[in-house]
Amino acid sequence: MDSNVLQRTLYRKLVDSHTVTRLDEQHVLLYVDLHIMNEYTSPQAFSGLREKNRKVLRPQQQLAVVSHIIPTHPVSVASRVIIDPASALQASNLKRNCSDFGIKLFDTNHEQQGIEHIIAPEHGWIRPGMVVLCGDSHTTTYGALGALGFGVGTSEVEHILATQTLVYRLAQDMHIKVDGVLPAGTSVKDLILLIIARIGAQGARGYAVEFSGSTIATLSAEARMTLCNMAVEAGARAALIQPDQITFDYIRQRAGNLDPEEFKQALGDWRELYSDADAVFDVEHVFSASEVAPFVTWGTSPDQAMAVTAMIPDPASAADEHASTTISQALQYMGLTAGETLLGLPIDRVFIGSCTNGRIEDLRIAASMINGRHVARTVRAMVVPGSGEVRRQAEQEGLAKIFTDAGFEWRQPGCSMCLAMNDDVLAPGERCASTTNRNFEGRQGRGGRTHLMSPAMAAAAAISGCISDSRTLENLHG
Template sequence: MTELPGTAKTLYQKLVETHTVARLDAQNVLLYADLHIMNEYTSPQAFAALTHAGRKAAQPGQNLGVVDHIIPTHPLAIRTITEPHSALQASNLKRNCDFHDIPLFDTNDRYQGIEHVIAPELGMVRPGMVILCGDSHTTTYGAFGALGFGIGTSEVEHVLATQTLVYRLALDMRIHVAGRLPTGTTAKDLILLIIGQIGAQGARGYVVEFCGEAISSLSMEARMTLCNMAVEAGARGALIAPDATTITYVKAHCPDLVGDMLAMAQTDWADLHSDKDACFDLELHFDANEVEPYVTWGTSPDQAIPITARIPQMPADSGNALRHTMERALHYTRLHAGDGVEGLPVDVVFIGSCTNARIEDLRAVAAIVKGRYVAPAVRAMIVPGSGEVRRQAEAEGLAQLFIDAGFEWRQPGCSMCLAMNDDVLSPGQRCASTTNRNFEGRQGRGAITHLMSPAMAAAAAVTGRITDVRKLGAQA
């Protein structure tokens, strides 16, 4: 990334520039972090190293701890982590946060939830911020015009000690999406289409800025879904310039932003866009009008097709790397080139994760489920993204609708997204999932994951098979 005083800048360049403490060399800067989020899974070694060095967190109030990956989601009023290793991770996070005076959303905290769900809903995420976390889906915050990205354990230690990060600059990519999403499709379908076309490494080394009519017409929750999954194309970050939709959301979730403080913030936010003549290293164009409901067929998010399509044929060359990848994926998912995914029976439906467990997602599920019932022999579970989402769904009558239809209505957490607790699929089980990754064993050893939107997952739950949600429609 090159930048000269007075020249047009991209949004990414502006965010880096305003957070650069020092320029280390042509490709690296010391970057200041406005917010650093930690979970029980990726922080223990960092805290141990900090203790060994005799240091404390430099800016405790700009750090946050969340128990979310290993927490059980059984629908109990008081939750207890009984698995010994998981319990140790949670207790260590509490001990470390207490010692360093870092706020923590612990197991039974009213606002506990998935880190990338609770931070925006509790008003911690605002345009123009740099947000770090030891989790790859920190790209979610790009929906606000904030630069968010995942970091490693050694970097977590550095951020705790200094509130800064040695950061290698990325390239700039802009993705224009024209038109509007057709009825029955969502931001999840759009991002699966994009990843499917550019590949799992198509944005490697880039921070991606999404723009265009299709993007500006999305809700904030849909934008979070889009940015959340940009990392599945290898992106180092994802951005959407803040607009009226962003500001409305932030004002509703940030009660401290009022009066002169809000006026000053909005003045700053007005410059959070790429300048007209800014140069990008790569620009791509898509048409939202062409989006259909998408489903993955393999073991990578880029192995995705429209519900009306068939799995691609193998390359003829037996030595082709793509052929080898496809053969392995199809062997794992027990499918074949040329197969369709529509009509494929499922054993489990999982609706949750930092990608699709917000109230908007649950409302979309309810629109399909209303007046219908979970198909026999299908286990269907809904794990809200936070305690606040759970309460809102209960207040709106959604939770009771789900329970009456045969869904398990559970407590918030990462749950079956990565099966680090007791929400685990059995070998050979096929799952319709609203999560972000369909890797081998991701939801359980030998389990098969098909990524899709919440509405598509709801359709699978009530029909017992992967179904084009457009054939069902919402119930009146």
């Protein structure tokens, strides 16, 4: 065997193991282990199947979730109703399509409904070595468990449903290594915001990114999901972390359909999922965890972020005219002034949730900050668990009571205020401290201003009524 074949990155191993045939130098026909759908990227695909009189080849390898358009009002699951006619039609169409084609669906009133990228891992459906696709860009989340996950378009959804394969353009390999211990009061959300700010919103465009290093090795499985989830905000086509004992323990607790012998056999395969010692990456970056501080976005792109104690950048100091114009436009939209600090900037809304930070660990962190305090009178704050299971666990642990006692709204699961596709939206001019993944203009509502941050930082903002450093609580009051 060619020695070059032996020295492969984890990404190349996953692609090679799922290549049905090589189409040309840049493209392969890729086999898909699991395909996940939501209500807004699948309707045209099913229509295409019907027009061509085709069936879904492998219904048991499909999963559908209503998540983006669903209201999160704190009513019982059985009472949830989608009022908006267009959204209700999307949900009913998905239900009909799944029924007609025999696909498992987490519908509006399903007790385990939630966000697709939280439901799939928590049910043990994501495992090392898999290829998992979904019509949503944050499918990169699954790389946290050693699976190759990435988003696809509507036309590709139809092809996957019909053939269980995808015509796939190969990515290049990028390695991001992070060593050291995250400083007290910081989190993986701060780390990924720092990385994106350093390499840029297009810094990983065209690359599959593998994260490694002592910092990554100590992260929980859920923290790794936050990291891989937001890698796409640097343009990454995929994000991966070598599966290890943390991964295996996470899956063992959730993959109830694997008996001990099957799990043992699977472990043997999963332990082979790593980049070979001499594997060559096209690009490498190295970071130190000691550089991490609580980060906040100041602009309208996730890479427009800085340490909360830093000063808002000056367009005049930009590298070139284009960068200067970009900064100026962002500051104008956000209503900010160069050279000032974000500390003390009043906020109107706080949102804790999303596929980035809506897991139980995220809610525990936020609750620990809030316990015994109260939301500022000028702030409307809400917590939206990522799934029905997360919501139940938070209630059992007493987290929900901490939130409600503090004045937070305790909502039903869904994508909610991550994006303006439901009725949890910002009014024009409202400023939001948000644990989501994107701060584009109008992302959370037309004219809304979004500051991305960690659950701890969002909790601190809720308590103080302004952007605050979560590491220093002495100035926080309810």
